[in-house]
Amino acid sequence: MAISSSQQDSRPLVRQEIAAIAGYIPGEQPQDAGWTKLNTNENPYSPSVNVSKAIATACEGRSLAKYPDPFANQFRTQAADVLGVRPDMILCGNGSDDLLTILVRCYVGAGDAMRVPTPSYILYQTLADIQGVLCDKVAFTDKWLLPESFTSPNTLTGEPVRLVVIPNPNSPSGTLLPPEQLLELAEQLPCPLVVDEAYGDFSESNCLDLVEQSDRIIVTRSMSKSYALAGIRFGFAVAQPAVIEQLAKVKDSYNCDAIAIAAATAAIADQDWLMKNQSSIRATRARLVTQLRQFGFSVVDSQANFVWCTHPEFSHKEIYESLRERSILIRFMAYSGWGDGLRITVGTDAEIDVLLGAIESIMQEKKQ
Numbered sequence: 001m002a003i004s005s006s007q008q009d010s011r012p013l014v015r016q017e018i019a020a021i022a023g024y025i026p027g028e029q030p031q032d033a034g035w036t037k038l039n040t041n042e043n044p045y046s047p048s049v050n051v052s053k054a055i056a057t058a059c060e061g062r063s064l065a066k067y068p069d070p071f072a073n074q075f076r077t078q079a080a081d082v083l084g085v086r087p088d089m090i091l092c093g094n095g096s097d098d099l100l101t102i103l104v105r106c107y108v109g110a111g112d113a114m115r116v117p118t119p120s121y122i123l124y125q126t127l128a129d130i131q132g133v134l135c136d137k138v139a140f141t142d143k144w145l146l147p148e149s150f151t152s153p154n155t156l157t158g159e160p161v162r163l164v165v166i167p168n169p170n171s172p173s174g175t176l177l178p179p180e181q182l183l184e185l186a187e188q189l190p191c192p193l194v195v196d197e198a199y200g201d202f203s204e205s206n207c208l209d210l211v212e213q214s215d216r217i218i219v220t221r222s223m224s225k226s227y228a229l230a231g232i233r234f235g236f237a238v239a240q241p242a243v244i245e246q247l248a249k250v251k252d253s254y255n256c257d258a259i260a261i262a263a264a265t266a267a268i269a270d271q272d273w274l275m276k277n278q279s280s281i282r283a284t285r286a287r288l289v290t291q292l293r294q295f296g297f298s299v300v301d302s303q304a305n306f307v308w309c310t311h312p313e314f315s316h317k318e319i320y321e322s323l324r325e326r327s328i329l330i331r332f333m334a335y336s337g338w339g340d341g342l343r344i345t346v347g348t349d350a351e352i353d354v355l356l357g358a359i360e361s362i363m364q365e366k367k368q
């Protein structure tokens with residue numbers, strides 16, 4: 001029976017929390033050719049050649065007619081071997097964003113809070129909003145370190161902190177907190193500490209070893225950046241088996257498809273590809289940093305595949321817009337109460353040359 005309009009009230013049909021938020025806005029993804037795309041930290045190189053072979057095999061015969069393995073055991077076995085952990089310490093997801101969603105749903109309930117540093121990955125706030133919980137954002141110091149107050153009880157509302165998430169290396173800064181400090185932090189916290197290592201393969205150290213030492217530490221990893229598989233959607237979490245068992249209850253039944261499982265397994269098996277890729281990205285990153293500094297930018301030392309920079313004279317928004325007019329995309333980021341800056345993904349050497357040439361000419365134009 002149809003409900004007459006007099007029976008309807010003025011509340012939105014969706015939950016209040018959803019109606020109230022803008023939703024996460026991902027970086028621009030133009031689908032036409034001709035862009036120098038340095039805005040969403042994708043890897044500029046093709047993935048291991050083994051990936052396309054594995055995808056072709058995954059598509060043979062009736063394979064795609066069946067549901068995939070709900071736990072992606074083929075990947076877990078391979079990744080466990082490469083990373084030196086046990087397969088039951090790994091949970092796979094549809095990108096590491098999926099793992100972050102699972103973690104928030106698993107640990108943070110009504111009336112609870114999660115804590116994150118800021119500026120950092122904006123999605124954390126959105127996940128808290130969707131869950132209807134408080135996201136307690138604690139500002140990094142001006143050297144991108146955690147302030148003492150990071151471990152203090154929630155001072156805003158008194159809602160108990162049930163989950164802490166720290167991206168390491170951080171985005172947008174590319175800075176890294178040492179594993180010893182994160183272990184110490186986990187020991188002080190009343191809740192699990194998620195170390196979001198989406199960029200961990202580009203850095204000097206990581207927190208994987210800490211997982212054996214503490215059941216409070218959960219590491220998340222992405223195949224999007226360091227394995228050049230952003231188009232596939234695959235990520236994973238590493239934690240002690242009892243933690244993985246709980247997280248598995250929250251995931252969708254078949255959260256990773258057969259093609260993604262095959263591709264990610266082939267990619268992580270090819271560690272020679274990873275090593276070569278890491279050294280190319282690090283070398284280009286060093287060149288980009290040096291050159292930006294010569295142009296007068298202040299550039300934070302980065303342990304990731306992007307750099308964060310500010311300029312004392314020029315408007316960041318205008319530089320971003322002038323580059324966009326030249327079909328070069330970088331990321332302009334503004335954080336309330338913190339200021340703004342530019343985040344630039346490390347592309348190929350040729351792409352970075354195009355970017356640097358454009359920045360130089362924009363700066364000359366603006367000086368005239």
Ligand SMILES: Cc1ncc(COP(=O)(O)O)c(C=O)c1O
Binds near residue numbers: 094171196224234
């Ligand atoms: C800090 C951080 N964590 C997680 C992700 C999500 O990565 P993905 O879902 O592609 O694995 C990103 C993506 O940009 C990120 O910057």
